[in-house]
Amino acid sequence: MVAEKKKILLVPLDPVHDMGLKLIRKALDDKGHSTVLLPPGMEPYEVVERILDEVEIDFVLVSRTLGYRVGELLARFVDLVEVSGLRDRVTLVVGGMAVRPELAAEMGFDAGFGPGTTPGEVVAFIEDRPFAYGGRAEASEGGKRDLTHGFSYVYRKKEIQKRLAAIAGDIMGWAANKTSPGVERARLRFQALNKGEKYREEFLEEYLDYCDELVVLSYKRKQLPDQTRFLAQDELHFLKQYQNWEGRSKAARSGIRKPDVFIQYGTGCPLMDIMHIKVCEAWGADGLVHFDPSGGARTEGLLEGYLAHGEDGTLLTWENLRLIKNFLAPNTLWQVRAHRGLNTPETVVLAGELGADLTKINMAYASLGAGMDPARITIDGVEAIRWAAHYDLPFDVVTNEELSGVPAHKAFAGMLIIAHLALQLGGRPILQPLFCRSPEVMIYGQMRDNYIDYNAAKILALQQIIDAPLWPGAPIGFLTHTEDRVQSSLTTALHASLARSLGVEAISIASSDEAYAGGPIAAASRVDTLRATHEAFRFFGRAGIQPTPRAREWSKELIAGISKVLKDVANSGSFVQSLYRGLLGGPEDGAYPGRVGRDTLLRKEKGKDV
Amino acid sequence: MQYAERILDAIDMETFILARDEGEAKGFMGRFLADLGFTDHDIVFLEQVGPGVRVRARAYIHRPGGSYGWLAEGDDNGG
Incomplete structure (x- = not known):
């Protein structure tokens, strides 16, 4: 869908700086919107006069770093817009260092953009569409990345x-x-997951033969190890409010697809x-x-x-x-x-x-x-x-x-x-x-x-x-x-x-x-x-x-x-x-082969000890 | 607040608050600092990303030009 073209007045209500607005103007122009960029350092009443002079302004984008008494300046600007009868005609937006949405709202602006805002984010706001942030948005267009994709596994040595x-x-x-209790449990687990709940008793009968006592007790008597507890149903229920949560996200990269x-x-x-x-x-x-x-x-x-x-x-x-x-x-x-x-x-x-x-x-x-x-x-x-x-x-x-x-x-x-x-x-x-x-x-x-x-x-x-x-x-x-x-x-x-x-x-x-x-x-x-x-x-x-x-x-x-x-x-x-024997790391390196699971292997054919 | 007198100027607290927006998080943090007994505090940083807001709050113990408790504390302890 093509966004409706808007007319935007860009106002650097700042003694010197207008770089951010220049970047935003370029992005808006690229999208076909009509923009007017005022020079820095104008007084609020001068800006209001320009709004009155321009035809059909839809948005006024004010740029200003917040500091001592700047809040008063911006609030005065909003008041002037109000008393000039323009408030219902234009959407007022403020951006700059230290600007936060709730501060912008307190001062009477319709929206506020703080540090880290991209021109694309502002364009999205003007066009009244959601903005997808950076890398995750790029990722979502291409789906999950297969980390092995494109590799031949060809040896060079x-x-x-x-x-x-x-x-x-x-x-x-x-x-x-050879097999092991771990191998056998995996086989049984696979069968159980693919045969459904009706298979459970049959599964457990064999599965628990390959488990330690601690695990057996948890299945048979619901007796859990120390410091372990079952989560309550209401805990699981309340968590659901976050299930479909969607919100502003940041990217961990800028422009380059990898590494994940x-x-x-x-x-x-x-x-x-x-x-x-x-x-x-x-x-x-x-x-x-x-x-x-x-x-x-x-x-x-x-x-x-x-x-x-x-x-x-x-x-x-x-x-x-x-x-x-x-x-x-x-x-x-x-x-x-x-x-x-x-x-x-x-x-x-x-x-x-x-x-x-x-x-x-x-x-x-x-x-x-x-x-x-x-x-x-x-x-x-x-x-x-x-x-x-x-x-x-x-x-x-x-x-x-x-x-x-x-x-x-x-x-x-x-x-x-x-x-x-x-x-x-x-x-x-x-x-x-x-x-x-x-x-x-x-x-x-x-x-x-x-x-x-x-x-x-x-x-x-x-x-x-x-x-x-x-x-x-x-x-x-x-x-x-x-x-x-x-x-x-x-x-x-x-x-x-x-x-x-x-x-x-x-x-x-x-x-x-x-x-x-x-x-x-x-x-x-x-x-x-x-x-x-x-x-x-x-x-x-x-x-x-x-x-x-x-x-x-x-x-x-x-x-x-x-x-x-x-x-x-x-x-x-x-x-x-x-x-x-330590050929892949041994006592001289400070490494010793472990002992967990020693002497637990079974012969595959008969399920006997090796 | 004897221990606080040894703090050079301020104490920062940073956390992640589950909140609808930055305004709500700011309110929570301000009330939390007040509950802790900090009367002179500010929110240095707020940023809503994800299911909540990253917050850095600051309680001033000694502002520049004020009366520095650690001067007296140092004297009490032989400098």
Whole structure:
């Protein structure tokens, strides 16, 4: 529909400044409206005379920075318009620094536009149509972004490809006759979700055989773990008022489509999560990562019901996830992590059935950084990858074992093994190098001068190895944050800008509470880093961050290190034994294979212990 | 307000308020500061985005040119 053309008088009621109005005038002219821009510094009565002189003025747009006594000046202007008999004929609008809608209304204006207003926003107001803000609006035109789109997964280092093929072949051969309680629960969960409620009793009879006592008690006696409670029906009911909430949103980028910005939620309560999600979506988050509690990952089986608890991370239940999913904006990417526990395959089934966009799997990280037994998590991980492929669910291969002391080249070797295995099984992996000030760099000094070169080297190395999507995480800037919110937001924004400069597909950012361990993250702290990232993206635009030549040198060293590790793992003949023996990170690095789930594997054919 | 006397000039509070608009949030925050006993306060920043309003409120303890409680406090404690 073509908007009706309007006549607009633009009034810089300011001694000097009229730049904002010039930009707005250009936007209005481009849309075919008729505009008249007055010179700066006119008195209110002179402006009213011009309104009387002009024919059929529809809008008067006044620009003025608010300060001492300016409110009186603007109110006097409105009064003059009123006594001149013009008030019913024209719509009065004020804009400028410190202007807020409610202040504009107090002064008698019909609308007010404050700092950050775009010319397009004003044009939309003139044309009486809703304005879609920045990046999310752009995103909504194109729908959700597939982070793996356009990547060939072609290797650029054939020797590395050959070694990965050998290792992946070993994993599949070793896993062929093995299963686990986690694998079996995933199968049962899938059947239950696809057969409906009538199947429940039959499902539970078998499912609970594979669960820990804590989970069994919750199903049979509604007895929940400590600090855990069921959400009340009225709580769920009252939350509905936010379900179809639509409001003004900010963009986390300016003009450039990528990277998508993910935040991690998981306050322990799905209701609080939902409110944090709505805040983050509004402030420019493109994607959300469901953060689950570490305790749940060490328990065989998933609880059920709408559950809240008083610890970090929100419990993975079908009901909790479905509730959260129902509140997501249509274009928000949603990741349900499956990577680090005894419920890895079942979590992928939940994610797939609920229509999540992404999951997270990495057996090397899970065993070296998250306490899982290598054999158990390898079996569960292979099955999880199969489920991810079944649901066509891309997943990132996280490398947070760097935080346990594993050097980047070893963590990357593990990541590439899992990514290659995924490709063999029909999956769509996304590489997730960690942008961090890891123990490795603290010891060896790669970040003594700057945080740019070594992070850039990681990206350059992976880009030289394979044409695959990259999603630095998780979160970027790990171990550079402090409890100071300005410092924390700034370091996040700078790491985000570096990632953007390197052309990655997505990033995961922390809140400004990242380094605060005393309690839950507050919503305002999430806004801090989203806003800082937005401003940094705006500042750099298409201009890049230039690493020094050292980045290129380190990328070559990383590739050589990765290749050497893969050779050692391939020669060992066993991925799982390589994890136990520390080839992908061991005691000399400060990393030890985990023990959660040890001795729980079953023989596939007969369901017997291996 | 002995502790407050040690505040150099002002105390800021920033939060996210679920509110219909900035005016409502401003009112909530002003009343909240008054309830806390702050008589000289201002709203530094308000921005409605999403399901509520980001607010930064300020309570002045010592305005420039006023009587600085921390001068006396410093003297009491030997400077």
